Amino acid sequence: MSHPACCKNPDTCTLSYADHLRGVVLGAAAIPTRATHRTPGQVDEPAVETLRRNKRVSADHAAYKRLRDNGVRDAPFRGAAAHERKLGG
Numbered sequence: 001m002s003h004p005a006c007c008k009n010p011d012t013c014t015l016s017y018a019d020h021l022r023g024v025v026l027g028a029a030a031i032p033t034r035a036t037h038r039t040p041g042q043v044d045e046p047a048v049e050t051l052r053r054n055k056r057v058s059a060d061h062a063a064y065k066r067l068r069d070n071g072v073r074d075a076p077f078r079g080a081a082a083h084e085r086k087l088g089g
Helices: 017-022 047-069 080-087
Strands: 035-037
Touching: 047 080
Parallel strands: none
Antiparallel strands: none
């Protein structure tokens, strides 16, 4: 069988067609409907939603830490990044 189009050197390549295909890997983020959040009793969550939430929580965590280090004591944890922007930080 011939080499797939992704093979860079089909003349000198010693891999079989099947070996080329075994090197393909898909991550969970590449499949948006794949459920990654599996808490018993709750609905499964798509990977894009999990990644979006993790990114938002990470930004809020960093902003909350900066606000607390700068002496702001009434900063909320949820929405800390937006609160920091509102304060001009």
